[in-house]
Amino acid sequence: MVVAIIGILSAVVVSALNSARNKGGDAAVQANLKNAISQGEIFYGTNAVAINTYTNVCTNGVVGGANGVGAFVLAAAKANGLVSYDIDPVSPGGTLTTATCNDSASAWAAEVPLKYMSGMWCVDSAGVSRQETTSILTGTACN
16 A cells, blocks of 8 residues: 555656656746847847848857857757757748747747747747747748
């Protein structure tokens, strides 16, 4: 009887821990993508190759002396168990299991899947930062 009770209690604890882990992953996605918005604006104003444009802002590296937003998008993707993100995919629009970042000269947007809340978290160069129930990124703005 005691073993059965311990088994039931441990199952409840493990379930609660998984829920907390998923909530933490979603919070990390949101925080990293919100930081990407600020980095995108720094990139826009300081990229010496093409100042006042978002061209190549999705890169996980330096362009014209300015860091792209890719490090933040990648960190957000890794927070929910992904290992990479797509930059300007051939078929626009992500999936509920793919992190995506699209850029153009005048705008950029990124989205990463969520686990606990489900759906996607989307941010863009207009300052939008919100949850979507499906993958909505078909261009350079959250719809």
